[in-house]
Amino acid sequence: MKLPVKQEILFIILCSRRYLDHETENQAKQLIDTSLFDWDCFYKISFEFGVLPLLYGHLKNTFKVYVPDHIFKKVHHFFIINAARNMVLTNELLKILDLFKTKNILAVPFKGPVLADMVYGSDTLRAFSDLDILVQESEAVKARIILQEYGYRLIHELDEKYDDFYVGIEHAFNMQSPDGKVNIDLQWKLLGTYTPEPITLEKIKHKLSTQQFAGRDILHLGHEDLLFYLCVHGTKDGWEKFEWISCIAEMLRKYPDINWNKVFESANQEHCLKKLKLGLYLASTLCKAPLPIVIEIKIQGDKGIKILGEQFKEHFFSNKNFISVFTNNQRFSSFHIQVQDDLKNKFRFVQRQLFRPTTKEILLWPVPGDFTFLYYIYRPLRLLWNLVLYFFSKLNGKSPVELNN
Template identity: 35%
Template sequence: MSKELNTSKAQITNYKLRITDHLSDDLQFLIACCQAEPTQKDTDFISSYLSRITNYELLITAASQHGIIPLVYKTLKRLSEEGLLRDTSDVNSKTDNKQSQNDSHPSRHPRARPGDPQPQSDNTHSSPITNAPAGNTLGVHVSRITYHDILSAFKQQYMGIAQKNMLMTAELLRIMKLLEANNIEALAFKGPALAQQAYGDITMRQFGDLDIFVHRKDIVHIAEILSDDRYEARVDKKYFSNNAFLDVNSDCQFFNDKQNILIEIHWTVFRKSFSKKMQKIDLWDRPSKVSINHHEIKAFEVEALLLYLCMHGSKHTWERIEWIVDIDKLVRVSPDINWDKVYQMAEQANGTTMLELGLLLTSHLFSTPLSQKYINSLSTNKKILSLEREVFFLLNANKQTTDSELQKNLRHFRFHLELQDGILSKSLFITKALFPLKSSDVELINLPKSLYFIYYLFRPFRLAAKYFSKLFSFLLKDK
């Protein structure tokens, strides 16, 4: 646990308010829609934000990129049913407020409350285009939009996701049963398993593939089983008996073209270049049993899953709100989490910083019910707070940053370096970054571990050939 500093609760609260103020309105809207228990402030912000929407397609795209369309839809649907959303045209049409106030008989929207903006007269609606209010970063000038339009558009997206999720879940259950019939141990994680574990509903979380964790010794057999089941491996199957290939990678993709379903078979959850020590944790010890459609499958135990989610989000710089919501949902449905065990595993995996960053993010954004002891400690840890600020900056990056590609890469490198616990881990991270061993380096020949150094000797020649080929192709094309 991080060392606590003497900071009052008032200072912590003020800090939280300051840091979330740096988020764009778009992100604040999406976060408000993902709250387990939206406050009145959240509801008011959602209503206000929708009143300024001029292009809901961009809003849907943003929600999809963050993997939270089902959550946004469910929130908007509930607020609509409770009569808490105003028609966006009530505010979008507020361009001649003074003129409206001079009208002798102003009409009020049936859902409007005292103090709500007054609608304009019919003359002000003669133009098919509505003036977009300043400050809306998700829109262009378009025809008037009502919240019914927005809700209908989200419903259509949600129904498509729900249908796809149900089909993929049925396939996961079938594949897990197929592996079991062949005496292969397997754990489902992410995808339908996580949706059921954390959300209690397979339709409430977006996922695009099926992830299954297996023993490394079973990879060749699994590849044969999936091949017979019309799944095609994304690499030549000969590599599954190549120890160097298995050492460098953590998973392999299998695709069923007929069903358009992608399965990722994992023999370790992270590549060694990111977290070699994660392999020390026995993920097969006391797995959880998840019931989906009256079928029971094995999945990661809650403590291991929580650590994995925090490390996975940190690995990808928390670029999707969905990954923070996952933690919030999992903690809320798991009141008996053994926190001592979580921290012990984090220390084993060199993931304490990543764990605490994930917990701080979910606490600040979603008021996740953590022990006050953890909240106070996390909220006063300078290193974690600095990383959180960087996460918020990167979340806003698409809108605000003018960084070059090199600057972006350097930011990500510094971020990942700060995630490492201890001088030795930081040194190893820098070494691996400077002298990486890639999958393409080991695919040419299968060498024993004692001769892995030869791959590093081959690498400069492979890269030279690769970039010379690209340059040659470019010159030919230019002619």
């Protein structure tokens, strides 16, 4: 690293795993056994990185003697609150899965409590704020209506006349429980419009596996598909949370028998090879994720991935948001263009971002159901106007307005 790395960040990286070996434990103790270690900084960064629940057990069982009382109490309090909330979300997920089962809706939970249990062995060791459920595209509206009859509401209310159009252009219904305590992303396209072709449940259901969760069998993404998803999802969102990287590393430790041919086959089919490689590069170089030698050679031999990975790490160690280096738009930046596999897919990505309508267009300009084609004209015009406002504010020395997508 060109810049000195905060010892607080190094400690967080070392300890963001389910189990610590003797060597890692000693390295961590050397970092905190000094008056220079800033525990308030540690708490702040751990919270931002999303790894406080994972670190709590190590602070309690291994490093308690080093931790100031006020810091340990804050971490303990966060862990208890997070565990209680996760329990509520887990119980609600089970109820919804039962509800969908009675209505013959194929539903696959992913991320959230299922991912925490699958990777860490407990839903208390990961912070998550909502539930993600994948349904078939053909059953998306039916599933939404079932949830609405159960009491959930759309966070962004849309007229039912847009249902078919919305399912075609978007990837999820964002819904909220009557008491406002549970949010659900009811998805029918994994990774939204970030891949050249939609990844639907219809497309991958033959590859689903059965997993034990909360004392029952549930359908879930297979290990290979989940690893692919985590890498592409993290790259899509600029690796905003360090926990996304440590989660991949932990998964690779727990499941060493992953079929790498299937992983790279999916990446090639979906034109997401660079996104996969970047996720694996970060997990390997930051968290010492175990990779087969042939995979390491394949990743290290990609100079473009190494450059992007090192750029990310430089800003990560400075505790800066990576995407903000390119733009204040979290979904559309030069970074997102760089991680497309080839020129054709770069063009297709830009085309999708510029011309494919989103919920925002529908909310800003409701049109009759027969005229939804106008959104394909309205979107690029709206983005162009936002761009004009953005550069105008910069020229006038004002704080630039956000580039909304």
